[in-house]
Amino acid sequence: MSDSATTRCGVVAVLGAPNAGKSTLVNQLVGQKVAITSAKAQTTRARMMGIALDGDTQMILVDTPGIFAPKRRLDRAMVSAAWEGAEAADAILLLVDPVKQRRHELEPLVEQIAGRPERKILVLNKVDVAKKEPLLALAQELGEKVDFAEVFFVSALTGDGVPEMKAALAAMMPEGPWHYPEDQVSDASERLLATEITREQLYKQLHEELPYDSAVRPEKYIQRKDGSVEIHQQIVVTRDNQRAIVLGKGGSKIKAIGEAARKELSEVLGQKVHLFLHVKTDERWTEDKEMFEEMGLDWVR
Numbered sequence: 232m233s234d235s236a237t238t239r240c241g242v243v244a245v246l247g248a249p250n251a252g253k254s255t256l257v258n259q260l261v262g263q264k265v266a267i268t269s270a271k272a273q274t275t276r277a278r279m280m281g282i283a284l285d286g287d288t289q290m291i292l293v294d295t296p297g298i299f300a301p302k303r304r305l306d307r308a309m310v311s312a313a314w315e316g317a318e319a320a321d322a323i324l325l326l327v328d329p330v331k332q333r334r335h336e337l338e339p340l341v342e343q344i345a346g347r348p349e350r351k352i353l354v355l356n357k358v359d360v361a362k363k364e365p366l367l368a369l370a371q372e373l374g375e376k377v378d379f380a381e382v383f384f385v386s387a388l389t390g391d392g393v394p395e396m397k398a399a400l401a402a403m404m405p406e407g408p409w410h411y412p413e414d415q416v417s418d419a420s421e422r423l424l425a426t427e428i429t430r431e432q433l434y435k436q437l438h439e440e441l442p443y444d445s446a447v448r449p450e451k452y453i454q455r456k457d458g459s460v461e462i463h464q465q466i467v468v469t470r471d472n473q474r475a476i477v478l479g480k481g482g483s484k485i486k487a488i489g490e491a492a493r494k495e496l497s498e499v500l501g502q503k504v505h506l507f508l509h510v511k512t513d514e515r516w517t518e519d520k521e522m523f524e525e526m527g528l529d530w531v532r
């Protein structure tokens with residue numbers, strides 16, 4: 232970063248229907264893994280931030296949970312966290328998956344941002360698999376509903392078109408000093424990031440078998456004198472039969488999940504990791520205020 236007075240710094244709210252590719256895009260913009268990605272919808276539960284740099288500009292990316300019509304308390308908390316993220320933004324980025332469009336999820340989002348004062352950009356994702364004509368038609372249609380400053384066609388997966396979009400976003404940021412040191416990529420605590428990595432393995436290894444209302448809680452995070460870290464986490468499910476699924480035959484599933492998560496954690500943290508996973512049944516966890524707060528969510532009535 233230069234010392235000149237021309238540094239810029241701002242907040243970008245990344246909004247989109249579940250599975251639009253928000254986590255993938257944030258990781259691409261930051262240049263390393265900070266948010267977890269998965270093929271299962273509503274993966275992003277807590278509000279995780281990524282910090283992207285573009286020349287003299289620092290952009291704080293608020294990677295929001297998928298926004299959808301909330302029914303249960305858990306869902307309402309996710310939606311509320313998403314909008315909280317969007318409140319203080321300098322720009323709103325609406326990410327749309329043109330291939331698997333979910334109109335009922337996209338439309339409320341479009342309506343909500345239409346009236347917001349921030350500058351908005353429309354990003355149509357997955358150009359690596361999308362056909363060109365419907366893509367242009369969709370851009371035009373959305374452009375009639377929302378006053379987008381710019382429209383971009385990208386692939387969050389391959390990075391195609393992302394540098395151009397990043398530069399345009401950077402230009403929208405206000406002048407000012409950087410909020411974070413240059414080498415910081417995320418303000419999510421390592422504790423929380425560690426639970427996200429375990430949760431990603433749960434999704435990966437159990438696929439559709441895993442109930443969406445399962446959670447991973449941080450229990451203990453101990454830096455050992457030998458330079459390694461000891462991490463204890465609890466996997467919470469709502470029913471005993473789900474617990475059996477997570478454990479697997481003779482504990483084989485939980486072992487595989489733990490091994491993969493430990494390996495990835497060691498890479499991300501750059502130190503040796505001892506990971507201890509416990510599976511607990513708690514049919515009322517989605518009504519538990521304390522557990523919400525531990526996961527970085529607010530309690531909404």
Ligand SMILES: Nc1nc2c(ncn2[C@@H]2O[C@H](COP(=O)(O)OP(=O)(O)OP(=O)(O)O)[C@@H](O)[C@H]2O)c(=O)[nH]1
Binds near residue numbers: 387
């Ligand atoms: N082909 C293709 N797939 C993509 C692209 N971007 C994301 N995906 C895939 O789409 C799926 C969802 O991506 P995520 O980044 O987890 O989506 P998200 O919007 O963060 O999802 P939630 O956390 O559920 O809100 C994953 O399987 C990604 O690999 C892309 O540009 N091209």
